[in-house]
Amino acid sequence: xxxxxxxxxELSSFVRPRAFWNFVAGYGFVLPALVLIVAFIFVPAxxxxxxxxxxxxxxxxxxxFVGLSNYYSLLQSTEFRHSLFVTLYYLVGTIPFTMALGLxxxxxxxxxxxxxxxxxxxxYSPVVTSTVAMGVVWLWMYDPINGILxxxxxxxxxxxxxxxSSPGTAMPSLIIMDIWKHVGxxxxxxLAGLQSIPHHLYEAMDVDGGGRWAKFRLVTWPLLAPTTFxxxxxxxxxxxxxxxxxxxxTRGGPANATEVIVYFLYKQAFQxxxxxxxxxxxxxxxxxxxxxxxxQWRIGKQRIHYQ
Amino acid sequence: xxxxLLKGVTKTFGxxxxxxxxxxxxxxxRFIVLLGPSGCGKTTLLRLVAGLEELSSGEIYIDNRQxxxxxxxxxxxxxxxxxxxLYPHMNxxxxxAIGLRLRKFNKREIVERVRSAAEMLGxxxxxxxxxxxxxxxxRQRVAMGRAIVRxxxxxxxxxxxxxxxxxxxxRMRAEIKQLHGRLEATIIYVTHDQVEAMTLAxxxxxxxxxxxxxxxxxxEVFRKPQNLFVAGFLGSPAMNLLNIRLxxxxxxxxxxxxxxxxxxxxxxxxxxxxxxxxxxxxxARPENIHPSLEKVSQQVDRQLEGLVDFCEPLGxxxxxxxxxxxxxxxAMCDSDSAPVMNRRIGFxxxxxxxxxxxxxxxxxxF
Numbered sequence: 230x231x232x233x234x235x236x237x238x239e240l241s242s243f244v245r246p247r248a249f250w251n252f253v254a255g256y257g258f259v260l261p262a263l264v265l266i267v268a269f270i271f272v273p274a275x276x277x278x279x280x281x282x283x284x285x286x287x288x289x290x291x292x293x294f295v296g297l298s299n300y301y302s303l304l305q306s307t308e309f310r311h312s313l314f315v316t317l318y319y320l321v322g323t324i325p326f327t328m329a330l331g332l333x334x335x336x337x338x339x340x341x342x343x344x345x346x347x348x349x350x351x352x353y354s355p356v357v358t359s360t361v362a363m364g365v366v367w368l369w370m371y372d373p374i375n376g377i378l379x380x381x382x383x384x385x386x387x388x389x390x391x392x393x394s395s396p397g398t399a400m401p402s403l404i405i406m407d408i409w410k411h412v413g414x415x416x417x418x419x420l421a422g423l424q425s426i427p428h429h430l431y432e433a434m435d436v437d438g439g440g441r442w443a444k445f446r447l448v449t450w451p452l453l454a455p456t457t458f459x460x461x462x463x464x465x466x467x468x469x470x471x472x473x474x475x476x477x478x479t480r481g482g483p484a485n486a487t488e489v490i491v492y493f494l495y496k497q498a499f500q501x502x503x504x505x506x507x508x509x510x511x512x513x514x515x516x517x518x519x520x521x522x523x524x525q526w527r528i529g530k531q532r533i534h535y536q
Numbered sequence: 537x538x539x540x541l542l543k544g545v546t547k548t549f550g551x552x553x554x555x556x557x558x559x560x561x562x563x564x565x566r567f568i569v570l571l572g573p574s575g576c577g578k579t580t581l582l583r584l585v586a587g588l589e590e591l592s593s594g595e596i597y598i599d600n601r602q603x604x605x606x607x608x609x610x611x612x613x614x615x616x617x618x619x620x621x622l623y624p625h626m627n628x629x630x631x632x633a634i635g636l637r638l639r640k641f642n643k644r645e646i647v648e649r650v651r652s653a654a655e656m657l658g659x660x661x662x663x664x665x666x667x668x669x670x671x672x673x674x675r676q677r678v679a680m681g682r683a684i685v686r687x688x689x690x691x692x693x694x695x696x697x698x699x700x701x702x703x704x705x706x707r708m709r710a711e712i713k714q715l716h717g718r719l720e721a722t723i724i725y726v727t728h729d730q731v732e733a734m735t736l737a738x739x740x741x742x743x744x745x746x747x748x749x750x751x752x753x754x755x756e757v758f759r760k761p762q763n764l765f766v767a768g769f770l771g772s773p774a775m776n777l778l779n780i781r782l783x784x785x786x787x788x789x790x791x792x793x794x795x796x797x798x799x800x801x802x803x804x805x806x807x808x809x810x811x812x813x814x815x816x817x818x819x820a821r822p823e824n825i826h827p828s829l830e831k832v833s834q835q836v837d838r839q840l841e842g843l844v845d846f847c848e849p850l851g852x853x854x855x856x857x858x859x860x861x862x863x864x865x866x867a868m869c870d871s872d873s874a875p876v877m878n879r880r881i882g883f884x885x886x887x888x889x890x891x892x893x894x895x896x897x898x899x900x901x902f
Contacts (some may be wrong), residue, residue, distance in 0.1 A: 438638040
């Protein structure tokens with residue numbers, strides 16, 4: 230009797246400190262990341278939101294409260310509308326092609342052949358390359374006089390292009406580079422999606438009488454829907470935030486032809502020092518992306534077959 | 537009308553021989569079950585017939601047409617997969633209709649065939665459900681429905697019941713059997729479950745290590761196993777296999793072994809003289825060995841004396857584990873007359889039903 234009592238006591242006194250230390254350890258692990266996220270994301274975000282209601286040049290100690298006037302003048306601004314349009318152009322020019330090409334490559338490397346890993350690696354390598362370094366190399370290639378692309382065009386008997394130096398071709402040039410850089414990412418995600426489709430469904434298709442196209446149309450494509458949807462959402466968010474390549478290669482030019490929304494924001498903040506105005510742009514961008522993502526999830530829930 | 541004929545069919549994966557020179561004829565409308573332990577090559581053989589695997593050598597004929605290089609979709613076979621392989625994004629109707637759609641049947645024909653198959657399988661109310669919203673048994677039926685609507689020459693079943701619980705399995709087994717009667721189709725059915733094989737098959741083909749071990753009606757393979765493998769594989773609990781020696785005494789054959797001295801019945805055992813004095817394996821099914829009430833001495837020619845280890849009641853019957861010499865044996869008895877543990881008692885063997893095998897080749901002596 231005495232023995233069992235002792236055991237019970239021992240257990241209960243053991244359980245409590247253990248729960249306590251679990252608690253401490255758990256939060257201990259979370260804390261470093263939490264501090265960083267709060268300090269560098271949440272605090273600036275809220276601070277920025279407040280600043281967007283003021284006029285401020287970042288240097289002067291005074292911030293004038295102007296209410297909604299930053300937002301109001303933004304919605305009136307033709308330059309802002311232009312930058313939205315340019316961004317849209319960029320989105321439409323990059324996303325469908327990157328995804329289509331990514332899917333094609335994924336299907337191509339989703340087979341067993343010698344050197345398949347090499348190809349996967351090669352297609353993926355631009356994704357992990359520094360954007361700025363890449364921009365510089367592409368600038369060389371796009372050089373109207375010494376660039377290798379014009380050399381090839383001439384060899385093929387085609388007229389040379391001015392690439393990023395002309396308002397008409399600057400955006401397509403950025404789009405080509407973007408597709409090259411991001412196709413590997415889409416490929417890898419699609420590849421993961423392809424490999425999660427059970428093999429026996431293709432065998433069932435073999436028996437049911439489906440050829441390669443039927444297999445793709447009736448099995449691969451519908452079962453990839455969640456993957457495709459994920460890539461679409463991620464792509465839209467990322468493309469809306471495009472900045473580094475524009476900054477490296479065209480600085481929004483020529484003639485504002487490549488002035489995407491984030492570059493417009495950058496100019497307002499760091500060239501004209503209209504910080505309140507810039508933050509207002511950031512918040513409008515946030516609302517746009519948030520609304521788009523929400524809408525996509527709504528549609529996705531109704532139309533996409535999650536198993 | 538479809539007869540399936542396999543000639544010297546061989547399939548290797550690298551250095552592994554999955555199917556080794558199999559000759560098999562499946563007559564029209566026959567229900568054949570390929571039975572064997574996992575890894576014996578039965579599924580590979582089925583997939584070869586389906587056209588899902590490329591032959592390494594040999595020939596396959598379906599309905600007198602050589603189909604070695606004919607793709608699966610042009611063989612006019614239908615297959616029910618172990619995993620069912622239903623298309624998760626299509627509803628039941630679409631899953632069943634797809635084979636017809638891809639073969640460009642007209643709409644009215646498709647609707648008609650799917651409707652009648654759904655009726656036959658009790659799926660009428662579920663046609664617009666997705667597979668995820670179906671129970672295991674319902675999915676199984678959809679997989680069969682998908683095969684039935686095609687009206688194929690040959691049905692191939694790859695362990696179709698192994699993912700169902702025991703109760704459902706018994707019911708689906710009965711349904712498949714009835715279905716075969718109604719469809720009058722040629723069926724090749726793969727399973728490792730001997731009860732399924734016994735109950736469903738017109739003929740069982742027992743396989744081991746890529747080769748055919750025996751073919752026959754369920755009762756033939758059960759009653760007359762041609763080799764040690766079939767003897768040990770079929771039957772539950774498994775057949776007792778004992779090392780013995782055949783001797784001749786006073787002109788009569790006797791079976792001798794450690795603690796064993798039995799008389800071989802004069803009739804029914806045409807054994808050539810060359811086996812006399814040789815080491816053999818005696819096979820006796822547990823259901824042919826019973827604890828005997830008489831004294832051992834009274835029935836000496838068909839009795840063993842054994843020490844009861846323990847008993848396993850199965851309900852109406854009880855399995856008795858006992859030992860004779862160094863060898864462990866099983867016997868069956870009525871649960872009411874189960875013996876007590878650790879007692880030496882007599883067991884009588886129905887000597888007319890024993891089997892004798894050559895331990896070297898494994899084949900039956902007669």
